[in-house]
Amino acid sequence: MGMGKTIQMIALLLSEQSADQPTLIVCPTIALGQWKAEIARHTEPGSLNVELYYGPNRDRRLSNFQTSTIFLTTYSTIETDHRRQEYGFKRQGETVREKSPLFQVTFFRIVLDEAHSIKDRASNTARAVFQLKCERKWSLSGTPLQNRVGELYSLIRFLQVSPFSYYFCEKCDCKMLQWSFKKDHKHCDGCGHVSHQHYCWWNREVLRPIQQHGATGEGRAGFAKLSRLMPRIMLRRTKLERADDLGLPPRVVITRRDFFNEEEEDFYEAYLVFIMVVLNIRFQALFRVQDQVCLVRAAGHVA
Ligand SMILES: [Zn+2]
Numbered sequence: 001m002g003m004g005k006t007i008q009m010i011a012l013l014l015s016e017q018s019a020d021q022p023t024l025i026v027c028p029t030i031a032l033g034q035w036k037a038e039i040a041r042h043t044e045p046g047s048l049n050v051e052l053y054y055g056p057n058r059d060r061r062l063s064n065f066q067t068s069t070i071f072l073t074t075y076s077t078i079e080t081d082h083r084r085q086e087y088g089f090k091r092q093g094e095t096v097r098e099k100s101p102l103f104q105v106t107f108f109r110i111v112l113d114e115a116h117s118i119k120d121r122a123s124n125t126a127r128a129v130f131q132l133k134c135e136r137k138w139s140l141s142g143t144p145l146q147n148r149v150g151e152l153y154s155l156i157r158f159l160q161v162s163p164f165s166y167y168f169c170e171k172c173d174c175k176m177l178q179w180s181f182k183k184d185h186k187h188c189d190g191c192g193h194v195s196h197q198h199y200c201w202w203n204r205e206v207l208r209p210i211q212q213h214g215a216t217g218e219g220r221a222g223f224a225k226l227s228r229l230m231p232r233i234m235l236r237r238t239k240l241e242r243a244d245d246l247g248l249p250p251r252v253v254i255t256r257r258d259f260f261n262e263e264e265e266d267f268y269e270a271y272l273v274f275i276m277v278v279l280n281i282r283f284q285a286l287f288r289v290q291d292q293v294c295l296v297r298a299a300g301h302v303a
């Protein structure tokens with residue numbers, strides 16, 4: 001928050017709109033009012049046509065979406081609409097399916113605010129968001145990766161970055177965004193080859209090598225692929241760059257080299273063995289980070 005993502009996006013909406021295609025801004029429920037207020041505050045009245053697509057009485061008419069309106073909606077609304085359309089819901093004992101305008105139009109632009117909300121690629125919300133169609137896509141997030149490198153996949157998949165988001169076939173040039181084995185659950189709907197002849201590029205080239213080897217060997221190659229991709233798809237703003245706007249004091253880094261005495265060294269070694277045994281740390285890279293934390297803690301403890 002406070003990094004200017006919203007204001008920058010409002011400027012983009014003002015500078016470039018479609019005459020006949022809508023825009024969709026997706027955010028957590030808590031941010032809905034904030035988006036509405038920010039747009040009202042920073043734009044001339046009438047310059048943007050903004051509507052909420054939210055709540056039990058939301059206007060589901062398709063004609064409403066065939067305009068240049070900017071719709072503000074939530075992740076949970078998209079998930080609900082997708083579920084009701086694909087799987088239906090019970091009404092007077094019968095299963096009813098209800099088409100949602102969200103999945104029938106091609107939006108001009110979709111903006112995912114707090115995009116890490118879809119970090120679990122297998123969640124219903126992420127699956128629903130992947131079904132939205134549009135020409136331009138933006139993911140806004142202060143934390144594109146919270147715990148695991150795998151969480152980046154959802155954002156990359158939403159942006160449909162090739163080859164990172166795709167499934168490929170080892171036997172032919174079949175390439176697909178979605179795992180499609182609906183006909184008999186064994187053979188690809190596209191090429192007819194069996195499922196185990198297909199692979200997810202992200203899992204094979206990035207995720208699995210990093211999970212299995214950490215920052216060494218094949219894992220390092222996985223990281224290299226990621227680091228080639230990220231600068232090409234990411235506009236990064238750091239707190240340091242925004243320090244003047246945020247009123248932060250300048251950051252001063254002082255490096256001081258200290259050495260353990262015999263007692264501290266002894267305590268450190270004992271603590272290290274304890275950490276290795278109890279936590280069973282698998283990756284060398286992770287271990288090094290932990291090592292430094294222990295060192296700081298141990299030094300503080302003994303002193
Ligand atoms: Zn094939």
Ligand SMILES: [Zn+2]
Nearest residue numbers: 169174188191
């Ligand atoms: Zn195939």
